[in-house]
Each structure stands twice: as C-alpha cells, then as structure tokens.
Amino acid sequence: MPVVRIDKKGFEKFCSFMGYVKFENGVSVESISMAEAKRLGAFTSIVDAETGEPISETNDLIQDRAKTVDDMIENRGAKERAESLEKARQAKIDAQRLKKEESKQYKNPEERAKEREEKKKEKRVAKKKEPGLVISITERPLTNYTAESLAELADSKGVGGLRELAKDHGIKGRSINELISGLMAKKKDADDREKAT
Secondary structure (H helix, E strand, O other): OOOEEEOOOOOOOOOEEEOOEEEEOOEEOOOOOHHHHHHHHOOOOEEEOOOOOEOOHHHHHHHHHHHHHHHHHHOOOHHHHHHHHHHHHHHHHHHHHHHHHHHHHOOOHHHHHHHHHHHHHHHHHHHHHOOOOOOOOOOOOHHHOOHHHHHHHHHHHHHHHHHHHHHHOOOOOOOHHHHHHHHHHHHHHHHHHHHHO
16 A cells, blocks of 8 residues: 655645545655555546656556557467458458549549439339338329228338338328328328319
C-alpha cells in the first residue's frame, strides 16, 4: 500500500482531504490501498511518493498493452496472425480500388443515374413477381375486401402487408386502423362510381 503524492501544478502544498484521504503538503498522511490510489488517479495526477511512478488505471492499461504486444510477437502463431491481418488489409485496399475503378467507368453522372434507375426498376418488377406478396390491384380489385378481411390480412402479414395493398391503391397511413379506414373509404368510392354507371 503506497503513500501517494499529488503530481499536479498548484497542489504541492495541498493540505486537506481528497475523498477519504488526508494530504499534507501534497503527500498522503497514511498509506492507502491501491484501489483508492487508482480512484484518486482517475481525476488528478497521483504518483507513488517513494518511486515517483504514476498510479492510475490508464497507466496500468498502457503497461498491460505493452506486455501483450511483446507476448504476441514472441508467440508461435504471431506470424500467421500478422499475415492474415495483412491479407485482410490488402483485400480491403483492393476492394476500395475496384470500387474507384467502377465509378470511373461512367463518363458522366447521367449515365450513373440512368443505371441506378434501371436497377431500381428491375427490383420493383422482381418484387411484384415474388410469391407470397399481397396481390396487386390488377389481380384483385379492392371491392373484394371487407374490413374483416383487411384485419385478417393485417394479422397474417402485419402492417407491412397492409401497407403494400394500400400503396397499390394510393393510400398512406401510419397505423393499421388508418390504412383499413382509407381502404374502406376507397372501396366505398369505387362502389359508388360503379353504381352510378
């Protein structure tokens, strides 16, 4: 258990308590536990009064890190680990270089934007062809739905499934109730138009 000294400018003649530790002329009156010394070292600079060595968690971490690096270099597998790290670093560099080369392929931003738009269109077409998605307006008109069937749809597919159907009919909402109300209103309008013709 060390006797500690405050190693901070202006505290050379500090005579008072810092936590539970009493100091006179910047030096603790009694020896304190290492845990208490590290706690004090967390908010001010504390050194061992005899050796002058800093006492803090940070200092311990730095010393442990230095020991760990030395041990790692001496270990048998250090060379293999270093080689695998180098390969990973090189792969990352190659990926970045490839990405830069791909971006240079385009002569102007319009071409890049055109290709992005084509990819988005392909995704939308593929998404509509996927099985298990909500049937679109062209395959099933809104007049076939009831409030109960929409609630069942929300139970089975969640709000996402209901939003997909609502999106096909141009309806937006933040909750299941809003979406069902909007769809039912749209259905009523469609029924009214159908009766009028």
